[in-house]
Amino acid sequence: MGDTHLDRAVRLDRADRLAGYRDRFVIADPALVYLDGNSLGRLPVATRDRLRAVVDTWGTELIGGWDRWIEVNRAAGDVLAGIVGAAAGEVILADSTSVNLYKLACAALAARPGRTVIVTDDDNFPTDRYVLAGIAADRGLTLRMVGTDPDRGIDPAAVTAALDGDVALLCLSHVSYRSGAVADLPALTAAAHEVGALVLWDLCHSAGAVPVGLAAAGADLAVGCTYKYLNGGPGAPAFLYVRADLQTVVRQPIWGWFGQSGQFAMGPSYDPLPDIRRFLVGTPPVLAAYAALEGARLTAEAGVEAIAAKGRALTGYAVDLVDAWLAPLGFRLASPRDPCRRGAHVTLHHPQAWQVCQALKAAGVIPDFRAPDRLRLGMAPLYTRFVDVHSGLSRLRDVVGAGAHEPYPSVPAGIT
Amino acid sequence: MGDTHLDRAVRLDRADRLAGYRDRFVIADPALVYLDGNSLGRLPVATRDRLRAVVDTWGTELIGGWDRWIEVNRAAGDVLAGIVGAAAGEVILADSTSVNLYKLACAALAARPGRTVIVTDDDNFPTDRYVLAGIAADRGLTLRMVGTDPDRGIDPAAVTAALDGDVALLCLSHVSYRSGAVADLPALTAAAHEVGALVLWDLCHSAGAVPVGLAAAGADLAVGCTYKYLNGGPGAPAFLYVRADLQTVVRQPIWGWFGQSGQFAMGPSYDPLPDIRRFLVGTPPVLAAYAALEGARLTAEAGVEAIAAKGRALTGYAVDLVDAWLAPLGFRLASPRDPCRRGAHVTLHHPQAWQVCQALKAAGVIPDFRAPDRLRLGMAPLYTRFVDVHSGLSRLRDVVGAGAHEPYPSVPAGIT
Numbered sequence: 167m168g169d170t171h172l173d174r175a176v177r178l179d180r181a182d183r184l185a186g187y188r189d190r191f192v193i194a195d196p197a198l199v200y201l202d203g204n205s206l207g208r209l210p211v212a213t214r215d216r217l218r219a220v221v222d223t224w225g226t227e228l229i230g231g232w233d234r235w236i237e238v239n240r241a242a243g244d245v246l247a248g249i250v251g252a253a254a255g256e257v258i259l260a261d262s263t264s265v266n267l268y269k270l271a272c273a274a275l276a277a278r279p280g281r282t283v284i285v286t287d288d289d290n291f292p293t294d295r296y297v298l299a300g301i302a303a304d305r306g307l308t309l310r311m312v313g314t315d316p317d318r319g320i321d322p323a324a325v326t327a328a329l330d331g332d333v334a335l336l337c338l339s340h341v342s343y344r345s346g347a348v349a350d351l352p353a354l355t356a357a358a359h360e361v362g363a364l365v366l367w368d369l370c371h372s373a374g375a376v377p378v379g380l381a382a383a384g385a386d387l388a389v390g391c392t393y394k395y396l397n398g399g400p401g402a403p404a405f406l407y408v409r410a411d412l413q414t415v416v417r418q419p420i421w422g423w424f425g426q427s428g429q430f431a432m433g434p435s436y437d438p439l440p441d442i443r444r445f446l447v448g449t450p451p452v453l454a455a456y457a458a459l460e461g462a463r464l465t466a467e468a469g470v471e472a473i474a475a476k477g478r479a480l481t482g483y484a485v486d487l488v489d490a491w492l493a494p495l496g497f498r499l500a501s502p503r504d505p506c507r508r509g510a511h512v513t514l515h516h517p518q519a520w521q522v523c524q525a526l527k528a529a530g531v532i533p534d535f536r537a538p539d540r541l542r543l544g545m546a547p548l549y550t551r552f553v554d555v556h557s558g559l560s561r562l563r564d565v566v567g568a569g570a571h572e573p574y575p576s577v578p579a580g581i582t
Numbered sequence: 583m584g585d586t587h588l589d590r591a592v593r594l595d596r597a598d599r600l601a602g603y604r605d606r607f608v609i610a611d612p613a614l615v616y617l618d619g620n621s622l623g624r625l626p627v628a629t630r631d632r633l634r635a636v637v638d639t640w641g642t643e644l645i646g647g648w649d650r651w652i653e654v655n656r657a658a659g660d661v662l663a664g665i666v667g668a669a670a671g672e673v674i675l676a677d678s679t680s681v682n683l684y685k686l687a688c689a690a691l692a693a694r695p696g697r698t699v700i701v702t703d704d705d706n707f708p709t710d711r712y713v714l715a716g717i718a719a720d721r722g723l724t725l726r727m728v729g730t731d732p733d734r735g736i737d738p739a740a741v742t743a744a745l746d747g748d749v750a751l752l753c754l755s756h757v758s759y760r761s762g763a764v765a766d767l768p769a770l771t772a773a774a775h776e777v778g779a780l781v782l783w784d785l786c787h788s789a790g791a792v793p794v795g796l797a798a799a800g801a802d803l804a805v806g807c808t809y810k811y812l813n814g815g816p817g818a819p820a821f822l823y824v825r826a827d828l829q830t831v832v833r834q835p836i837w838g839w840f841g842q843s844g845q846f847a848m849g850p851s852y853d854p855l856p857d858i859r860r861f862l863v864g865t866p867p868v869l870a871a872y873a874a875l876e877g878a879r880l881t882a883e884a885g886v887e888a889i890a891a892k893g894r895a896l897t898g899y900a901v902d903l904v905d906a907w908l909a910p911l912g913f914r915l916a917s918p919r920d921p922c923r924r925g926a927h928v929t930l931h932h933p934q935a936w937q938v939c940q941a942l943k944a945a946g947v948i949p950d951f952r953a954p955d956r957l958r959l960g961m962a963p964l965y966t967r968f969v970d971v972h973s974g975l976s977r978l979r980d981v982v983g984a985g986a987h988e989p990y991p992s993v994p995a996g997i998t
């Protein structure tokens with residue numbers, strides 16, 4: 167059990183090579199402890215400035231702004247490629263994660279004709295499960311669900327047991343949205359390839375938090391959002407990855423004009439571009455795309471390895487405080503204990519997690535609730551300090567120790 | 583042939599009830615004649631202010647901002663519903679036009695099982711033709727193309743002749759992107775219904791320019807963009823319409839979490855909301871969505887009938903000047919002469935349209951080029967004055983009269 171004195175947090179912050187990045191974000195209320203960067207990242211100062219500039223460009227250059235805007239999806243994609251361990255030209259900003267998941271899952275199925283099974287796990291993020299279920303229903307395919315312990319993350323043996331020659335596609339999240347558990351991306355990619363299936367990774371909770379290493383693992387396809395650890399803003403456009411050699415092999419189902427060769431020739435038939443842009447569909451939301459670009463740049467500048475190292479240190483420190491302060495109050499760790507198996511958030515079980523969440527917000531700490539009994543604490547390494555973890559968890563201890571959560575009403579219907 | 587003196591334009595501007603709306607937009611360069619609002623509308627002052635406020639909310643309220651942001655798609659949809667002649671709850675802001683077209687076309691096909699034909703016209707906007715071709719290819723259906731004269735617009739008799747009991751879906755644009763010709767939406771909707779087909783209208787070039795009257799016509803489905811006459815900003819999110827009684831009958835193929843009942847319960851299976859929100863997919867781009875909302879509000883405030891009346895007057899005035907000044911210089915009208923059959927843009931043929939377009943930009947007038955030989959002149963009624971039309975067309979006359987376009991290189995490969 168570690169040292170719980172504030173001094174330790176102060177020492178860790180002093181030694182933190184990324185400490186300066188906090189000043190790159192708008193910190194409107196310095197007293198607020200924000201532990202939900204895994205839901206919505208903070209506003210970078212550069213993004214605020216960039217958005218003003220893009221709006222001004224719209225006002226002054228009007229349609230002429232498109233001479234530059236047309237490049238934003240690819241420019242952001244190239245920055246994101248570096249963050250997820252891919253090469254420039256393998257990633258592009260586009261649509262939402264859900265739409266991208268649909269496009270790439272359909273593309274994978276078309277590339278494996280005759281195979282009738284999609285494999286995912288029952289703890290995968292809801293939109294992933296729903297999108298895959300919709301595709302399976304539409305095409306008369308089987309969606310095979312692997313059972314996953316929501317506190318421990320994906321069991322590679324269970325996934326491997328679900329893979330056979332009928333499987334067209336394995337679709338999994340790299341980091342679990344509930345536990346923060348990291349899946350073994352290289353081993354699971356290899357297992358899918360072993361049976362001739364393609365693999366599609368959801369990187370929403372890992373991009374910008376842990377190294378992904380798509381190229382090193384030979385991963386086929388991936389999607390992810392930019393509004394969590396990448397600080398791209400609320401609902402910022404998502405990204406998708408298609409390994410270079412697959413780009414002209416697989417074909418996505420939504421044949422939009424932004425994927426067309428000679429887009430402005432407006433010719434009679436669809437002839438997709440021979441590169442990652444063929445996975446674009448319609449006109450991109452330029453304002454939101456520039457916010458995503460600026461956010462990604464900040465992560466790329468800091469470096470994913472340094473971010474991940476700090477993430478392990480922050481979550482490890484949090485686990486020490488949980489053990490010392492919170493376990494005696496009825497909290498139980500709902501994340502892997504091994505720091506190398508965690509993303510940048512730590513989840514706790516508590517029978518009154520909803521009420522605790524409300525009381526904690528009232529005490530100036532923003533956590534996140536996940537049904538039915540989980541409190542998620544996100545520690546975004548670019549701006550979360552060790553003193554924030556100390557402050558957040560000591561307030562949590564004080565709130566629950568004093569029973570300040572008890573008066574709050576229980577979790578509303580529709581959330582459980 | 584009308585009066586070509588500037589006095590006439592000045593008189594028309596003085597009598598214009600919408601004249602005050604020009605001040606609601608950022609006019610960075612008062613000398614610039616902007617005739618491309620049909621590609622990208624101008625920046626409303628309210629939008630610039632709103633975007634700063636939304637960015638501030640992100641910075642200060644962080645995840646708490648979603649308590650309000652979650653409503654933006656529906657709030658914008660209700661404003662847009664009034665603009666296209668639908669009821670509140672029948673329209674929602676979502677994704678891009680292309681993605682929405684895909685979703686609703688697939689939904690229509692699923693609602694007409696056994697029918698094997700999609701009908702559109704060969705002059706429809708490229709992304710519409712491509713998206714439909716992709717769906718047809720994927721599902722082994724026939725895409726039946728009706729021939730359309732690109733200067734005159736859709737021939738109702740030709741469309742009707744293409745409709746039979748095999749047709750699941752008729753998909754057309756209300757206003758042609760090239761000629762600006764208005765299709766007879768009520769008659770064509772009725773013709774589709776006559777054979778038991780559903781109809782899907784693309785309103786990109788009509789929403790905010792002419793009355794659409796979806797409900798009055800009993801139209802089934804529609805999509806449209808918000809970045810042209812609705813001034814929503816570059817790549818602003820699109821909208822979709824599903825008639826109220828169809829909303830729980832048709833089902834779209836991309837089962838994302840924003841369409842889910844009890845989204846944050848994150849339950850095991852997809853159970854779509856019983857209203858227009860079931861046509862949402864992923865997390866909406868909040869910044870871009872608020873820009874779309876503000877733009878739509880301005881149009882709703884001014885009123886579509888008043889806007890359309892001014893649009894007919896502006897384009898009618900432009901046609902007078904074309905007849906007087908430009909016909910002798912080799913220009914030929916590529917839009918309907920009847921003002922009631924035009925949207926808010928006028929298109930001209932010229933054998934050197936590309937070069938003319940470049941020379942005109944150099945002369946401070948922004949038109950738009952469409953392959954192979956068309957110059958499009960958009961007259962957005964909320965901010966285009968009659969004196970702008972006079973100034974733009976007189977500069978066009980002077981440029982071509984002096985041969986100032988001749989030195990420009992011919993149209994680059996990739997555009998023809």
